[in-house]
Amino acid sequence: MxxxxxxxxxxxxxxxxxxxxxxxxxxxxxxxxxxxxxxxxxxxxxxxxxxxxxxxxxxxxxxxxxxxxxxxxxxxxxxxxxxxxxxxxxxxxxxxxxxxxxxxxxxxxxxxxxxxxxTRRRAKKRMLKRMNRRFDPVQHKDSIDNTEHVQIDMLRSHGHWPSIEELYQLYQQTNQRHFTPTPYASWLQDHLLALANHWRSSDWKILPTEKLELLVLTMDDSEHSAWQESIAALQAISGERSPVIRIVNRIDKKAVTEALEQSSHVVLAGSGIVPGLEFLVAIIQVLAQNSQCELLYTDHDQLTENHEREQPVIKPDWDPYLLETGNYIGDLCVVSTELYLHIDGLEPGTAKPAIYPFLLKARAELHRDQVIHIPGIMFSQPQRNDTSYQDRWFTQHSDELVTRAYSTLQPDVLQALPRVEIIIPTRDKEPLLRQCVESILELTDYPNYHITVVDNGSTEPATSAFHDELHDEARYDVLAYPGAFNYSAINNFAVENTQSDVLILLNNDTQIMQSDWLTRMVQACMLPKVGCVGAKLLYANGRVQHAGVVMGMKGVAGHAFRFQKSDSLSYLHKLRSPHQVSAVTAACLAVRRDTFEQLGGAG
Structure with missing residues (x-):
């Protein structure tokens, strides 16, 4: 090495x-x-x-x-x-x-x-194959990113197959654009144009906007001009159907109290927020069509001291678990006046930036269908000069924050202690199985668990000897499953022959690294609307193998944060925080028995 x-x-x-x-x-x-x-x-x-x-x-x-x-x-x-x-x-x-x-x-x-x-012929063949693989006629039907492919089609349509010199030139252009990142300012211009085309195309005549009245709470009177521009953009397309929007400085306690009595929703804006022209246009349409919405937020970017926009923050949909370890929503959001008053709102008569504490209080009152995330960069907030300090602070306090997140979300699990069945399919490979099982028995601090190893036709004496070693271990049993290996069938068989409330599907090539792994997985698994729970898995060199699956990567799915260092802060601190994902791998998966059975088992 x-x-x-x-x-x-x-x-x-x-x-x-x-x-x-x-x-x-x-x-x-x-x-x-x-x-x-x-x-x-x-x-x-x-x-x-x-x-x-x-x-x-x-x-x-x-x-x-x-x-x-x-x-x-x-x-x-x-x-x-x-x-x-x-x-x-x-x-x-x-x-x-x-x-x-x-x-x-x-x-x-x-x-x-x-x-x-x-050879010349092979070079031409490979270049054509490469460019055709980069081009998706459905996904890029109207995209400007197919310039070279379109040029090839034009040459073919005129009866002229491109020469290898012409093809090489187009091939180089394709690679260069793929290699060179698009400047954010250029991307943002196209993005804002797309947002305008989308949100200004609605038929305002049929939108039920009559009951909407917005109160914008700002930190400073100097910020009102930016909001007036957004209001003007709204009125330009909504006309007489534009709802009433009041802008009030949070310092003015009396004005805030009076305005709240007449408002249906409150816009909470932190210091230095600059709303985009489409911000009010978008939220009015969404609120008009979603009467159940209690909290609404959008994506944003950072505004430098030179008033340049950079570092876009593309946010996930509502994730109360991630919110516990940091304010991923940012310094601008919209809440219903009813919710705002119910949890006592922001501290009145002060400029103290308290949006994140407000969101933490609101989290306990909200259901997923009451929160809407509008995709799109719709506001800018000042770039924080203390970003490195914030990262250092999170590094120092991440364990405390994560522990708080679990205990806040499911405080009663440690009292109920539901029984957990850890199911491990195996066939020989005694060193791997030994490492897996012994790490569970030695480290796990959750008291109410049982290990069931499903042996799929092992023949090596070492495997049988290991089972014999644990014959007197009350937390360990072996089920025989002869025949061809079928991961789904093996796990279904184990579930049918056990009685625990919570199931852990675990590969035999895994090794437990921390004592509270099972406690945390059970706490998250027992939440009412959680389907299943995965764990952060590492390669032998400490790099991340799995930290959640993202649907759509490479046209199918892929692992998020793969190959990153396990202790890196990562995007939105997700590698160190519990958060929602599209799917998880069954190499280490927790699921409630009733959920597993409702889905018909593993398929």
Whole structure:
């Protein structure tokens, strides 16, 4: 295993022969750039770059590699989950290759690079295949991102199949756009235009806006002008049907009290908030069509001291568990006046920013169908100069926050202590099973659990001996399940032959790392509207394997935060906070028995 992160750990594969790169040290640019002398003839080449972790054998977080071939830069993006391949054309003889990285690699990471000579015909075939794979005619029907594919179709429609030179030019344009991130300002302009087209297309004549009256509570009178612009945008398209909107400074206690008596909803705005032109347009439409809505929020970005917008915060839908460990909603939200008064609102007559404490109080009063998240960047809030301090504070207090989140959401579980059945399918592999079972028995502090190992035809003596070792362990039993391996059938069989209230489906290649793992999973699992609960799973090198499944990744699904460091803060601190996800892996899954049976078991 490499002992450091220097680029000398990289390997070069040329024409099928692997050998260490022979670096010309006098040509070193810095610790992340090295020069290799070689001889390459003119022609077509396939470049293949692969990052691998020698401990786990998996690809770590993506890195940006710059491959400079004879002063001709070919930027390559090394993805988290796939190898990177490029087709390049060398016009003349090449005497060296320079490789540079934009960031550090971990000590256990190696980079393999290959340069393979290919025929002209194969180069053309691979470029066409690459571009067709990038193009989805349904998803990108009206997108500007298919420019090169459209140009190819135009050439074909005129009876002209693109030459390899034309194809290579389009291929390079596709790769360059894929490699170069779109500037946020450019993306935001298109995004705001899309929002305007969406929210201004409604028929206001049929929207029931008569009962809506909004009170905007601001922190400072100087912020009123931004709100007046948003009101003007609303009135321009709603006309006479525009609801009454009052803007009041929170310091003015009397004005706030009077305005609350006449308002149906309250807009809580923190200091320095700048609403987008579509903010009021959107929330009025949503509130008019959702009378049950008690809390509404949108996405936002950050406003720098130079009044530049950056760092968009794309938020999940209502997640009371995530809210317990931080204010992911931000400094602007809309609540019903009834809810606002019911929990005593904000502290009157003061400019104290108390939106997050208000949300924590409101959380206990809200059901999921009463909270609406409107996707879209609809306001900006001042960039916090103490972001690093906030991250350090969260790092220091994350355990306390997470513990509070569990105890607040389900305080009675530790008193009821429902019985838990841990089901572990296995076939031989005694060292893995031993590690799994012993870690449960030695570490788990939850008292009311039982382990059922479902043995699917083990034949190795070591496995039978391990079962015999635990013969007198009251918390351990073995069920025999002969026949072909079928994960779903095995678990269904185990559920039918056990009686516990809570089920844990656990792979035999897992190892418990902390004593309260089962307590936390049971606390979350027993919440009324929770279907199942997963755990953060790590590879042997400490990197994240699973922290929830995101539906839609790569057209199907994928693991969020995969290959990140287990203790990283991550987006919205999700790696350290309980939060809702689309799905979880059954490698470690908790589910209530009644839920499992209602769904007909594992399918």
């Amino acid at each position: 490499p002992s450091n992160t220097s680029i000398s750990n990289y390997l070069l594969l040329i024409s099928g022969l692997r050998k260490p790169l022979k670096w010309n040290n006098s040509a070193c640019l810095d610790s992340h750039a090295k020069k290799c002398s070689l001889n390459l003839s003119p022609g077509w080449y396939s470049v293949h770059a692969r990052v691998r972790d020698v401990d786990s054998g998996v690809n770590p977080t993506g890195h940006t590699l710059i491959l400079d071939i004879a002063e001709r830069s070919e930027p390559l993006l090394l993805s988290r989950s796939v190898n990177t391949r490029r087709i390049i054309r060398l016009q003349e003889k090449v005497s060296y290759v320079m490789v540079s990285l934009e960031d550090d690699l971990d000590p256990s990471v190696c980079l393999d690079i290959s340069l393979t000579r290919i």
